[in-house]
Each structure stands twice: as C-alpha cells, then as structure tokens.
Amino acid sequence: MATSLLTRVKARVDLHTSNRARGLIQGRGRSLFKGSGEDFDDLKYYQPGDKISDIDWKATARSGEPLIRQFNEERVRHLSIVADTSSAMAATAADGTSKREAMVLAAGMICFLAQKNGDLTGLVAGDERRPIQLPSRSSDGHLELLLRSIQQGTTTASSAPDSAWLLERAFRVTKHSTLMTIITDEARPSVEDFTLLRRLTTRHDVMVIRVADADPLQRTDLDHDVVDVDNPREVASLVRTSKRVARDVEAYRRARRDGITEMLDRLHVSHILTQGETTVVEDMIAMLRAREYRHARA
Known part of the structure; x- marks a missing residue:
C-alpha cells in the first residue's frame, strides 16, 4: 500500500528539522496563528x-x-491554503526537484501545524474551467484529500497561470477570517495583483510561499532538451548558450523578484522564495519563527 502524502510530510519534517525547530512545528504556543483566530x-x-x-x-x-x-x-481557528495548480507548478524548481512536490510539502506542513493545534484547514485551487475547493476540516482523511487534490491537479496539461483569478476566487469563497497561505511560483503574485492581494489582507492574515524556477537556459546540461511549460516549445541550444540572452534573462528575473518582494513587504505579508523541495521546510520554519517573534513583540 502506498504511503500517504500526510505521512510522508510528517517524516520529512522530522528528518529536516532540529529539536528546537520541531518544537515550533508542533505548535509550541499559539502565537504562530495570532491575528487569525480572534x-x-x-x-x-x-x-x-x-x-x-x-x-x-x-x-x-x-x-x-x-x-x-x-x-x-476562538477555540477553533481556520486556515486556508491557496494553491497554484497551474502548468507552471508542474515544472522544475531551482534545486532540480519538482515545484509541484515542493508545493505539496509546503501545504503538508501547514496541515500538520493546524492539526497539531486543533485547527481547521481548507483549500482553494484549480482554475476557472475546473475550480477546486475543500471546506475547513482537520481529520487525517480530509488533509490527505487536500494534499492529493493539489498533487493530482497540478500537471503540464493544467491551465496557464492566472493569479488574478485565483486571488479573486480565494476572496469570494473564503468566508471566515483565516491564516491564508498562498503557494505559487517565483513570478506570482505579480505586481499587477497588488489591489487583489491588498483586499485579501483586509480580511485574512496572508503568507506567500514562492517556489523558484529552474534556470530556463540550463547551459550546463545541453544534452537535455528544455521545454517552456507556459508556452510549450523547446528552447533552442543557440539561445541557451548566448551570453547576451543569459544577461537579459537574469536582469529580467532579478527585476521581477525585486518588484514582488517590494509589493509583499509593503503589504506586510510574510513571504519566502524557496529553491524547491530540498529547502522549503527550513525556509518555512524561518518565516514562521519571524512571525512568532513579531507577534511576541506586538
């Protein structure tokens, strides 16, 4: 019988964290969710x-x-996961792992935290053609279904990214004030989503987890083809070996990262840009510790 995703997440959390960090993950103090349950x-x-x-x-x-x-x-707090299940999240992360699996692991950590604290977790995902929504619950079966819905809903055949639709959908269907975790890739939410994101922050305590893209040129691995999942076509070797293209790509990605970071900081949204499945646990712990520290000082 295949191991459940929730069981795999718990094992990964245990393997990747020290005793001190493990105490935080297990809900040592409910200040972690302060602001979402009062x-x-x-x-x-x-x-x-x-x-x-x-x-x-x-x-x-x-x-x-x-x-x-x-x-x-409140005795019971509501958490919500807003998962980008577009084709972009079926691609490769910066560390060479799957962005989809990094997203599942990040969502699993939130589920694990919520369950340890006796809180409820819901899901918003999908696209306009096939929206995905799960109510806020806490059983193992529900959390397993939540993680499976993210994993199975994220394929190269999924729709193209549409962060505006996803944020609008999250605002409309999430009625309770929640600790809302948006999991997406490094290009989203875009600076054009500022108004939608700001509206979300008026009702919810928002965190954003972004998974970095792999180097789109892959210049050190020319024996393997590189295909753009957003516009399915092979990136030519001539383009991948061009120094000028490499400079332009890096400048574009840096400007985009800086713009999104500035927007999220301006909205006082907790956020990380993680390299992929190998780093997401440690990066989330750092983000949650920073939140706990800020709330302790408030």
Missing part, C-alpha cells in the same frame, strides 16, 4: 500595561479618552 468583543478604557496596538483611534477621537479593543479568542 473576534472583536467590546471597547474598554485604556489602562497602563495595555497594548498600544489595541487602541481604537476612531473611538478614542469620538470619546475624548483612549479606548482599546477587546478580543475573544
């Missing part, structure tokens, strides 16, 4: 020791005295 309750007058960040400035201006927002923590 409901507004009431206003009260500010007292010494209260957090400045909880002050409701509009209510304070109306009353003339400082007022802070009080929250009730």
Whole structure:
C-alpha cells in the first residue's frame, strides 16, 4: 500500500528539522496563528500595561479618552491554503526537484501545524474551467484529500497561470477570517495583483510561499532538451548558450523578484522564495519563527 502524502510530510519534517525547530512545528504556543483566530468583543478604557496596538483611534477621537479593543479568542481557528495548480507548478524548481512536490510539502506542513493545534484547514485551487475547493476540516482523511487534490491537479496539461483569478476566487469563497497561505511560483503574485492581494489582507492574515524556477537556459546540461511549460516549445541550444540572452534573462528575473518582494513587504505579508523541495521546510520554519517573534513583540 502506498504511503500517504500526510505521512510522508510528517517524516520529512522530522528528518529536516532540529529539536528546537520541531518544537515550533508542533505548535509550541499559539502565537504562530495570532491575528487569525480572534473576534472583536467590546471597547474598554485604556489602562497602563495595555497594548498600544489595541487602541481604537476612531473611538478614542469620538470619546475624548483612549479606548482599546477587546478580543475573544476562538477555540477553533481556520486556515486556508491557496494553491497554484497551474502548468507552471508542474515544472522544475531551482534545486532540480519538482515545484509541484515542493508545493505539496509546503501545504503538508501547514496541515500538520493546524492539526497539531486543533485547527481547521481548507483549500482553494484549480482554475476557472475546473475550480477546486475543500471546506475547513482537520481529520487525517480530509488533509490527505487536500494534499492529493493539489498533487493530482497540478500537471503540464493544467491551465496557464492566472493569479488574478485565483486571488479573486480565494476572496469570494473564503468566508471566515483565516491564516491564508498562498503557494505559487517565483513570478506570482505579480505586481499587477497588488489591489487583489491588498483586499485579501483586509480580511485574512496572508503568507506567500514562492517556489523558484529552474534556470530556463540550463547551459550546463545541453544534452537535455528544455521545454517552456507556459508556452510549450523547446528552447533552442543557440539561445541557451548566448551570453547576451543569459544577461537579459537574469536582469529580467532579478527585476521581477525585486518588484514582488517590494509589493509583499509593503503589504506586510510574510513571504519566502524557496529553491524547491530540498529547502522549503527550513525556509518555512524561518518565516514562521519571524512571525512568532513579531507577534511576541506586538
């Protein structure tokens, strides 16, 4: 019998992390999901020791005295995974592994974290022609179905990337305030998606995991053909060996990376650009640790 994807994820997490990191993954403290599981309750007058960040400035201006927002923590938190299952994610990652498998591993880590904390995880994926959506649940069977849906829905025959449709879909169908993890490739979300992404951040606590593309020229491996999955055609050897093309490609990719990074930082979205399946666990741990540190200081 084939090993389940969820079991494989748990094994990979255990193999790739130290004892200290493993404690974080197992949910040592729920501050990891802070901001995604609190409901507004009431206003009260500010007292010494209260957090400045909880002050409701509009209510304070109306009353003339400082007022802070009080929250009730939900017992169950909702997480959502927004997976780019386009043809672009069926290609090769920068480390030579499959971008699809890196995405499955990243999604599996989120599922594992949520289940350890007793939280619920849902899925938004697919495309306009074949949307994929799973409700928020926590059983092993549900999480296995979620990971299988991502893996089986991501092929070279999938539709071309459409991050605008995916972000719009995520906003429309995800009703609960969630910790939303968007998993895609290095070209997305594009700077043109700024407005859609900003709208998502008004309702959800958003993280973005981007999987870097392999070198499209593969100059050190000319014996093997290189095919562009977005525009299925072979990249000619003459192009792959051109120094000028190499410079232009690198300049374009650097400018695109910088633009997306600037956009995500501007929106205060936690994000990583990982090289692939071999690095995604460590990179996610670093991102989650940084989030925990920021929330502890807030």
